[in-house]
Amino acid sequence: MLPREYYDAIQLTPEGQLKHFLTIEGLPPQLLTEILDTADSFVDMNAQQVKKVPLLRGKTVANLFFEASTRTLSTFELAAKRLSADVLNLNISTSSTSKGETLKDTLMTLQAMHCDMFVVRHSASGAAHFIAQHVTPDVAVINAGDGRHAHPTQAMLDMLTIRQHKGDFKNLKVAIVGDILHSRVARSEIHALRILGANEIRVIAPATLLPKHIESLGVKVFTEMSRGLRDVDVVIMLRLQRERMQTALLPSESEFYSLYGLTENKLAYAKPDAIVMHPGPINRGVEIESRVADGPRSVILNQVTNGIAVRMAVMSMAMSGQLNTQSSSFTESSARTESL
Amino acid sequence: MLPREYYDAIQLTPEGQLKHFLTIEGLPPQLLTEILDTADSFVDMNAQQVKKVPLLRGKTVANLFFEASTRTLSTFELAAKRLSADVLNLNISTSSTSKGETLKDTLMTLQAMHCDMFVVRHSASGAAHFIAQHVTPDVAVINAGDGRHAHPTQAMLDMLTIRQHKGDFKNLKVAIVGDILHSRVARSEIHALRILGANEIRVIAPATLLPKHIESLGVKVFTEMSRGLRDVDVVIMLRLQRERMQTALLPSESEFYSLYGLTENKLAYAKPDAIVMHPGPINRGVEIESRVADGPRSVILNQVTNGIAVRMAVMSMAMSGQLNTQSSSFTESSARTESL
């Protein structure tokens, strides 16, 4: 883990504006609130008849998905198109990296094509940071999930959903349930909830799916749902990677469901007005009972709607931060252009 | 088969406007004529230098192809883009359904992203209806082919092609030739020709490729080309699914061609000014002789051109019908939006 100052330096302009969006860690609370406020305005816009604003008109957004994800790719693609950007989808696993080209060469090639933004998903933790370090100063990098490290737009759409339903974070108890060990979503949510001042953050998982020293992130650890869910305002279920079932880390699906699956019975431990969240796609009968997923306390589809709005917010904010950086270093950039 | 009133109810607004386009069956003749008239104006538009109108600007069209079809997908994609929509192509077989997500969850996720229209192709009969029943009221569903059931845009582009060449349907004799049993195209064409008042509809096929009780649809059945083609104005050849050759249903390709392949010799049975149609892609020397496919009576490429125009027509009409429905139920929809 890099020190906090590092993240500040790479993600923010000297004036504190977003220029990349790589991780929640180290961001000031005002910036997270600004992202949520901006996203709220895009929620309204997406409910209009004409869902299109010219904020990224004439910009090129390249979606670099080293790890396949139809759903996440679709939300970034729609977000970019509704911002009027030109979009290039690159499934890197099938492209020139297979011809032996290095990642760095791929990046330098794409920025030579004057791509303005890279949306990156990669199975290796730190990939988005690596890319942000190696792109030219005028390319914005958005992390769409890197290994076990971070999935910051997922965390922010969850925060937006919580704020819409619960208002202030100050009095909230939030429980995150499932495979904490492998979850970049959990890590990013914990950072966001801490920065936004949640009253109490809990993780609930079998001991084999808990990272060591997870308490150091400021969370309370539970291994039983009956205790962990008691009096919480928000229940966030994680997606179970079924591949992990093969290993010794996880019991059978049915055993996991009986212990940690969110049923109406278990949900009764939470507050009567507690909301239920899940990043999707859901495995019905594995992490969550259908009656809960489709019930009145589920806000799972609101999360999807908010996902587009949050991505539009961070894309437009990061691009705006980049442009301000460029205009303040005008001499350099015009010199660079002329040397082409 | 659902009763006729069902189709009316699900496809049309209370005022009789199109809001989904799932099947030809049960639609009033005036509506089919309105589709043809609208498509005619898009034929003119597509021949202009600038093939672009803002009718779906700020709308999102999701192409949900559970069954691969490059050609049909391309025509819907082009139609949507020329209407200025944002387009999302989803090859569902490779996406999250493979992660165990149910079809309904996929649909609810896409409508939570504020997709305005689903273009659906699926190997199961009834899939488009199922989807139309389960989407929120403001999403329009267009059937791009479901199992053996219906392929209504193909039928309407064929009707447009016939009308352009023959004018009125009243005096026309039309023969549909080939694998009637498995053909959703044939079913939709028969409904369209009946509703538009064609004088006589014939099907010509070996007995093994004829559905039972096909006469109940109002067609005359022939098993020989020499009799079935006599004096017809329009010959519609169906595409032969070569996979079916493996089964006992079909003789060899060469035997099929000698009996049912459209050659110049067989075409001589039809009227001297009869036109020849095929939904494409054509198997030369299996369903049709090259001299006929490329000859002066073939209107196969006009069908392709009309395919874009008809798809633009039904997409813009269904979206318009949806919007009228929404504005007339303003209280409900604004309530829904606020609960997000």
Next chain:
Amino acid sequence: MLPREYYDAIQLTPEGQLKHFLTIEGLPPQLLTEILDTADSFVDMNAQQVKKVPLLRGKTVANLFFEASTRTLSTFELAAKRLSADVLNLNISTSSTSKGETLKDTLMTLQAMHCDMFVVRHSASGAAHFIAQHVTPDVAVINAGDGRHAHPTQAMLDMLTIRQHKGDFKNLKVAIVGDILHSRVARSEIHALRILGANEIRVIAPATLLPKHIESLGVKVFTEMSRGLRDVDVVIMLRLQRERMQTALLPSESEFYSLYGLTENKLAYAKPDAIVMHPGPINRGVEIESRVADGPRSVILNQVTNGIAVRMAVMSMAMSGQLNTQSSSFTESSARTESL
């Protein structure tokens, strides 16, 4: 090889405007200069905040890639989008040709959809010409690489890069190094350099990778880097197809690198201000030393940037040539439209 007059006739309008872009061979020097000048203006445009011009608004560009190439496809896709065209990407290997449709039927179908331009990449030499011969007069064809024959946009982006760094071509000595035998890039570059009046064109390769009678193209042949690179102004390295390593044509990678890989030591034979080019993606340590690829004399990334600009130039020029042709043959085309 077709005679020179053929190329003129098929690529140019009677007034000498570009209407297809299939090969460099046979084009007049003024036209190449016009392409470079037009591309220069697009280089400036691509460095602007809003990289978008309406030159192809309402036009449909179909990318027909019979041979996969993520990088080349991306540059054509971006070029078309920045010209405001609607873009259809067709990976033909997975589409209807697999259903048994002939190439000609695929083409006729696409032009019936009113595609205005085909960008074609194919493993067979002559494929782009074949297509240009068979499309209707109003469709422009751009060759994005056909077999061993030609890759004219790659050659023109290289010419643009050379002109930006060296000004006039008259006094230049240019060396092309590597697998000349299989390289469509080398062939197109040799034609372009000759037409633009380069002082001396050299090819450097092992004897097994030299086509017979290559001297007839007006080049000097070298088999040793120490002699071939002496006093050159420009070094163009070719990409080595690793598949060829399996055959007897090539020694091992390491042996190739020691004899023909561009190292700083070998580069010392060239002029002190010689520039280094490579079409990408580069194989570091096979064709080129990393210190050279990333060094101050490398213009490899400028080539990428120029690739977008050159493609925008030929696409907009060819479309403009097509439109002028159409307006001068108004009677024919309106007759054709009416027969639809």
